Amino acid sequence: MGTWILNGLTVGREGQSQRHILVDNGSIKQIADAAAGLPDTSGHETIDAAGKLVAPGLVDMHVHLREPGFEHKETIATGTRSAAKGGFTTIACMPNTRPVIDTVDTVKYVLDKARTEGNGVRVLPYGCITKNELGRELTDFTALKEAGAIGFTDDGVGVQSAQMMKDAMAFAKSLDLPIIAHCEDNTLVEGAPVTEGAFARKHGLKGIPNESEAIHVGRDILLAEATGVHYHVCHVSTEQSVRLIRQAKQLGFRVTAEVCPHHLILSDEDIPGLDANWKMNPPLRSPRDVQAVIEGIEDGTLDIVVTDHAPHSAEEKAKGMMLAPFGIVGFETAFPLLYTKFVKTGRWTLRFLVEKMTSAPAEVFGLPYGRLEEGLPADITIIDLETERAVDPASFLSKSNNTPFGGWKLHGWPVLTMVGGSVVWSE
Numbered sequence: 001m002g003t004w005i006l007n008g009l010t011v012g013r014e015g016q017s018q019r020h021i022l023v024d025n026g027s028i029k030q031i032a033d034a035a036a037g038l039p040d041t042s043g044h045e046t047i048d049a050a051g052k053l054v055a056p057g058l059v060d061m062h063v064h065l066r067e068p069g070f071e072h073k074e075t076i077a078t079g080t081r082s083a084a085k086g087g088f089t090t091i092a093c094m095p096n097t098r099p100v101i102d103t104v105d106t107v108k109y110v111l112d113k114a115r116t117e118g119n120g121v122r123v124l125p126y127g128c129i130t131k132n133e134l135g136r137e138l139t140d141f142t143a144l145k146e147a148g149a150i151g152f153t154d155d156g157v158g159v160q161s162a163q164m165m166k167d168a169m170a171f172a173k174s175l176d177l178p179i180i181a182h183c184e185d186n187t188l189v190e191g192a193p194v195t196e197g198a199f200a201r202k203h204g205l206k207g208i209p210n211e212s213e214a215i216h217v218g219r220d221i222l223l224a225e226a227t228g229v230h231y232h233v234c235h236v237s238t239e240q241s242v243r244l245i246r247q248a249k250q251l252g253f254r255v256t257a258e259v260c261p262h263h264l265i266l267s268d269e270d271i272p273g274l275d276a277n278w279k280m281n282p283p284l285r286s287p288r289d290v291q292a293v294i295e296g297i298e299d300g301t302l303d304i305v306v307t308d309h310a311p312h313s314a315e316e317k318a319k320g321m322m323l324a325p326f327g328i329v330g331f332e333t334a335f336p337l338l339y340t341k342f343v344k345t346g347r348w349t350l351r352f353l354v355e356k357m358t359s360a361p362a363e364v365f366g367l368p369y370g371r372l373e374e375g376l377p378a379d380i381t382i383i384d385l386e387t388e389r390a391v392d393p394a395s396f397l398s399k400s401n402n403t404p405f406g407g408w409k410l411h412g413w414p415v416l417t418m419v420g421g422s423v424v425w426s427e
């Protein structure tokens with residue numbers, strides 16, 4: 001017995017249309033134009049998707065699930081539930097856990113946990129570039145790849161040594177896997193909690209300058225040119241980084257980049273006060289930078305949207321702007337935020353947003369997901385575009401609720417998430 005998803009709105013190369021989708025045996029068996037009438041559904045279950053968007057399952061290539069080691073912030077069980085509620089069917093998790101994911105055993109630990117406690121969501125682990133993320137010694141990329149790592153990153157911290165990064169790129173290139181870079185030069189940061197700029201000045205705080213990010217982007221583009229590796233830039237937040245990546249693409253280098261909803265929507269001028277739910281890395285930048293990342297995603301310089309879901313406990317965030325850890329949760333607000341801010345206002349087409357969260361990340365990382373096509377795995381997200389609802393952090397399925405978006409009234413809430421033909425979350 002299969003499942004017919006009836007009368008949903010789909011967006012694709014042919015524009016928007018109403019379709020029926022038959023899911024059978026974990027795959028998309030048939031896609032039919034609704035104009036031809038209802039299919040014969042006898043012997044099948046049905047899901048009524050009339051008036052709703054039926055999108056490929058959302059793909060998030062930058063998330064923190066915190067296991068092993070930080071289970072008070074999140075677990076693979078709670079993180080994947082949160083992801084499913086946000087419409088995500090595939091998520092790639094960062095290795096800055098404790099221990100970090102720098103050995104075959106830790107990669108296997110995450111994959112095992114994801115299989116048994118991951119609520120059906122596809123979890124793809126990254127392995128560390130350096131042992132313990134200390135920047136001193138490369139990990140065994142070959143072994144990590146064999147264990148299931150899909151790329152290498154020291155996310156949470158920048159690789160400070162250019163030689164180390166160059167060696168990592170050459171190694172990754174030889175295995176045909178990407179380097180995913182958290183770009184941050186520590187000598188320019190020194191414990192500052194927010195961006196250099198208006199907010200920092202007003203509160204007498206040390207600022208994180210744009211160059212701390214862009215210097216690594218520039219350095220790494222040169223190293224990517226030299227090594228030929230696929231180089232992917234994490235959470236781009238500055239005008240200067242966008243400029244460098246744009247130029248690298250024009251020159252034909254194998255460079256891709258991601259941007260987070262918060263960097264597309266908020267600037268440092270929006271920070272209401274010394275509330276650490278507005279503290280993340282990279283920090284909220286100037287309105288000019290926000291404009292630049294918007295233009296960057298619009299002209300294709302920035303390839304994909306990621307959440308950088310970074311849960312921290314309320315106790316940790318209560319330590320205040322200086323002492324609290326960097327990071328905000330992202331799964332359960334990402335699509336509604338971007339839909340409300342950019343699609344509902346007419347700036348982006350619905351198709352553009354959906355692509356940036358589905359087919360584009362799948363293509364950048366060579367994954368067989370992110371498209372609605374006969375024969376592909378039935379990873380599908382159904383989204384209510386009509387109902388307006390306020391963000392309620394208390395209702396998050398994540399273990400943490402550190403978000404600056406509490407109370408925001410949004411449209412575009414996922415109502416059903418399916419992975420490989422199984423419903424993994426529904427309202």
Ligand SMILES: NC(=O)N[C@@H](CC(=O)O)C(=O)O
Pocket residue numbers: 064096155156157182279280281282308310311325326327328
């Ligand atoms: N983004 C953040 O503010 N925090 C991330 C680390 C990271 O992605 O750099 C975390 O692990 O908490």
Ligand SMILES: [Zn+2]
Pocket residue numbers: 155156157182234235281282
């Ligand atoms: Zn990072």
